[in-house]
Amino acid sequence: MCKKILVVCGNGIASSSIMVSVLEDYLKGQDIQNVDVQKASLMDCSAEKFNSFDLVVSSTKINNPKVTTKIIMGVGLLTGIGEDEVFEQIKNEIEN
Amino acid sequence: MFEEEIIFFKVEGINNNEEALEFLSDQLSSRRVVTESFKKAIIDRENIFPTGLKLNQYGVAIPHADPNYVNMNQIALMTLADPVMFKRMEDPSLEVQVNLIIVLALKDPDSQLMTLKALMNLFQDKEVINSILNFDNTNKSIIKLKELLNSNFVI
Numbered sequence: 251m252c253k254k255i256l257v258v259c260g261n262g263i264a265s266s267s268i269m270v271s272v273l274e275d276y277l278k279g280q281d282i283q284n285v286d287v288q289k290a291s292l293m294d295c296s297a298e299k300f301n302s303f304d305l306v307v308s309s310t311k312i313n314n315p316k317v318t319t320k321i322i323m324g325v326g327l328l329t330g331i332g333e334d335e336v337f338e339q340i341k342n343e344i345e346n
Numbered sequence: 347m348f349e350e351e352i353i354f355f356k357v358e359g360i361n362n363n364e365e366a367l368e369f370l371s372d373q374l375s376s377r378r379v380v381t382e383s384f385k386k387a388i389i390d391r392e393n394i395f396p397t398g399l400k401l402n403q404y405g406v407a408i409p410h411a412d413p414n415y416v417n418m419n420q421i422a423l424m425t426l427a428d429p430v431m432f433k434r435m436e437d438p439s440l441e442v443q444v445n446l447i448i449v450l451a452l453k454d455p456d457s458q459l460m461t462l463k464a465l466m467n468l469f470q471d472k473e474v475i476n477s478i479l480n481f482d483n484t485n486k487s488i489i490k491l492k493e494l495l496n497s498n499f500v501i
Contacts, residue, residue, distance in 0.1 A: 259395070259435075260391070260394065260395020260396075260397075260435070261391060261395055261410060261411075261412070263410055263412070263413065263450075263452060263455050264408070264410050264450055264452060264455050264458075264462055265397075265408075265435070267455055267456055267459055267462070268459065268462050268463055268466060271459055271463060272463070292395065309435055309436060310395065310435055310436055310437070310438070311436065311437050311438070323436055325399070325435055325436040328399070328435075328466060329399050329401060329466065329469065329470070330466060330467065330469075330470045331401060331402065331470070
């Protein structure tokens with residue numbers, strides 16, 4: 251089954267684009283297929299939208315108790331600091 | 347992305363992050379890179395969605411606003427004589443001391459992805475950041491910065 255990942259940042263302009271690109275490179279390198287990666291701005295996201303994905307990777311805190319989808323803090327994909335830990339968490343979630 | 351050379355080193359008299367954003371927005375709008383509404387938009391966005399990033403030993407901020415306020419893709423870079431506080435992107439309840447501010451004026455962000463990624467890679471190199479923070483306001487520094495960006499595939 252195809253897993254759906256939503257990558258979000260505040261603006262949905264630059265940060266999430268970089269994060270998506272870094273994540274897609276990683277998935278490709280790991281030969282992980284059947285993952286659909288999309289990006290969005292936090293402003294445009296309702297809890298319903300978040301919850302329609304299997305996993306959310308966010309550059310910032312999401313304080314919305316209605317969001318039930320697992321959220322991974324992904325700023326490491328942007329800065330490169332702690333990037334491997336972020337990859338590891340995402341991989342675990344995909345394989346679950 | 348740096349064609350307009352909106353590059354300032356060791357700027358003095360900047361007391362907070364808003365003043366830093368005003369300074370760079372004014373530079374960008376006087377060159378018609380962005381519209382006059384850009385300044386308010388970028389300050390508003392920074393308040394809602396902060397862009398301070400804590401790197402290993404440095405704080406960097408990468409403010410940006412909606413492409414609607416941008417006429418052409420351009421990056422403005424400024425280092426500060428004295429750091430100012432920015433809220434952190436991953437957790438706005440935390441702050442980071444910032445000496446290097448890079449305003450991204452992006453009309454078409456997806457087309458600039460490689461540049462942005464290269465810029466992010468650059469930030470991870472503390473020697474590179476150190477060099478940038480040590481540049482003073484001379485033409486020589488601007489040439490050196492461009493060499494540095496060039497050799498790191500940013501331009």
